Amino acid sequence: MWYDKLNNKRLWKIFTEISAIPRESGNEEGIRNYLLSWAEKNHIEASSDKKGNVYMKKEASKGMEKLPPVALQAHMDMVCVKKESSSHDFTKDPIKIKTDGIKVTASGTSLGADDGLGVAMILDILSDPEASHGALEAIFTVEEETGLGGAYAIESDKISARRLINLDSEEEGIIYIGCAGGIDIEASMKLKYEKASGTALSIKVSGLLGGHSGGEIHKGRANAIKILARYLNRLPSFRIASISGGTRHNVIPSTAEAVITVDSKDIAIRMQKMLQEELRDEYSITDPGIKIEVKETELPSCVIKEKKSQKIADMLFLAPHGVRTMSSKIEGIVETSDNLAIVNIAEDKLHVSFSVRGNTESSKMALAYEILTLLESFSFKAIAGGSYPAWEPDPSSKLAKETAAAYKKITGRKASITAIHAGLECGIINSLIPGMESISIGPELRDVHSVNENVDAASAERTAEFVKKMLPMLK
Numbered sequence: 199m200w201y202d203k204l205n206n207k208r209l210w211k212i213f214t215e216i217s218a219i220p221r222e223s224g225n226e227e228g229i230r231n232y233l234l235s236w237a238e239k240n241h242i243e244a245s246s247d248k249k250g251n252v253y254m255k256k257e258a259s260k261g262m263e264k265l266p267p268v269a270l271q272a273h274m275d276m277v278c279v280k281k282e283s284s285s286h287d288f289t290k291d292p293i294k295i296k297t298d299g300i301k302v303t304a305s306g307t308s309l310g311a312d313d314g315l316g317v318a319m320i321l322d323i324l325s326d327p328e329a330s331h332g333a334l335e336a337i338f339t340v341e342e343e344t345g346l347g348g349a350y351a352i353e354s355d356k357i358s359a360r361r362l363i364n365l366d367s368e369e370e371g372i373i374y375i376g377c378a379g380g381i382d383i384e385a386s387m388k389l390k391y392e393k394a395s396g397t398a399l400s401i402k403v404s405g406l407l408g409g410h411s412g413g414e415i416h417k418g419r420a421n422a423i424k425i426l427a428r429y430l431n432r433l434p435s436f437r438i439a440s441i442s443g444g445t446r447h448n449v450i451p452s453t454a455e456a457v458i459t460v461d462s463k464d465i466a467i468r469m470q471k472m473l474q475e476e477l478r479d480e481y482s483i484t485d486p487g488i489k490i491e492v493k494e495t496e497l498p499s500c501v502i503k504e505k506k507s508q509k510i511a512d513m514l515f516l517a518p519h520g521v522r523t524m525s526s527k528i529e530g531i532v533e534t535s536d537n538l539a540i541v542n543i544a545e546d547k548l549h550v551s552f553s554v555r556g557n558t559e560s561s562k563m564a565l566a567y568e569i570l571t572l573l574e575s576f577s578f579k580a581i582a583g584g585s586y587p588a589w590e591p592d593p594s595s596k597l598a599k600e601t602a603a604a605y606k607k608i609t610g611r612k613a614s615i616t617a618i619h620a621g622l623e624c625g626i627i628n629s630l631i632p633g634m635e636s637i638s639i640g641p642e643l644r645d646v647h648s649v650n651e652n653v654d655a656a657s658a659e660r661t662a663e664f665v666k667k668m669l670p671m672l673k
Contacts, residue, residue, distance in 0.1 A: 213318040218292035223275040223344040249351035254336040265332025269359035272316030273342035277647040280307040309651040316365035331669035349623035367640035374638040376591030376617030383552040385580035391500040396459040400495040405487035408452030411537035412620030422454035427514035437501035444540035447553040513576040532619040589625030604668040
């Protein structure tokens with residue numbers, strides 16, 4: 199097996215089984231059935247709810263009956279992205295996992311360690327006959343990556359624990375006690391077409407790293423839609439035949455393309471060469487493979503009228519993307535940000551999607567209203583929805599302090615207690631279950647939600663072992 203040279207064979211075997219099951223958000227039936235079957239084989243009580251969340255319970259180890267129950271939580275679904283050259287079918291094909299002994303990655307697709315590895319860690323703990331712990335409960339949610347739908351549907355009467363450890367974080371040695379809230383914006387504009395004329399050009403922006411629009415927004419990576427709009431903004435005149443970019447609200451767009459017609463091919467090529475040089479310099483560190491290509495192509499039958507084409511390009515050029523403000527309360531943490539996530543044409547309408555995040559409700563909504571105002575000024579119809587609350591940090595958290603003390607005792611290193619700009623399910627779960635106290639931890643994951651997603655194998659094994667050793671220390 200691919201994991202033969204790794205140490206925790208049970209952990210990686212479970213992760214391999216999980217990765218063999220298609221589990222894109224909204225397609226969790228297979229992984230849900232796997233979890234219920236796994237629980238039955240391992241003699242662990244399990245159930246599911248109407249939404250498809252799965253719950254498990256395991257009795258306390260002998261001598262640990264007086265410890266307070268603890269809930270372990272992870273989400274079943276994953277973000278599915280692949281290389282343009284990949285023929286992988288996420289509805290039926292297993293993820294092909296590989297390792298060099300240090301990093302665990304996938305072949306041409308996202309790995310799904312977010313949060314398949316969290317699920318695997320919980321099952322590893324539940325199936326370890328040598329693990330010592332109080333009563334354990336496990337919560338496996340659906341649709342985390344597409345609006346936290348599973349978390350909202352959790353049936354609180356199935357949970358007796360008032361301490362929850364979320365295993366959906368991406369940095370070892372960090373204990374998260376807060377996260378950003380978010381809201382999505384969807385906008386559309388009706389299009390009118392005319393017969394195409396002039397020279398047709400295909401434009402393609404590629405080679406960007408993309409990544410998670412919450413956890414990696416601070417890295418300053420390029421947004422392919424913004425680069426495409428930047429190019430169009432430099433052309434004296436053009437008509438758009440097609441335009442598309444981005445895949446999901448929570449993924450920074452790594453590719454974008456368009457077909458346009460122009461009156462002067464020479465100017466378009468000259469602008470491409472100039473912009474390519476600028477991009478190489480600006481993104482030499484964050485996106486060294488960035489590329490914009492412009493090629494002559496077959497003339498389309500029709501194009502969007504020039505005035506409206508310009509309006510579309512101007513809006514995308516002016517639309518905010520990236521970090522807006524940094525937190526004044528927690529050093530190094532993003533306060534507000536947005537991701538210009540998706541643009542496409544369907545049914546004679548242009549559709550644009552944004553994802554806005556904020557560590558406070560007021561800052562989140564202020565940025566959302568700013569984007570809505572911009573869209574309306576360019577004659578777009580726009581609505582905001584899918585709002586979820588921020589998880590407000592509690593520096594006095596007993597669970598966080600006990601976890602930090604256990605980390606120091608077990609590893610000899612000091613853990614950092616902080617908040618994260620990405621969205622986590624803890625805030626929603628806390629609001630549904632009165633008295634719930636939560637933390638979030640995890641191993642070293644990099645480039646999640648991208649084809650470069652990878653996990654540090656040793657870190658994953660250390661984190662799984664740490665959670666096992668910590669559980670009997672939680673009083």
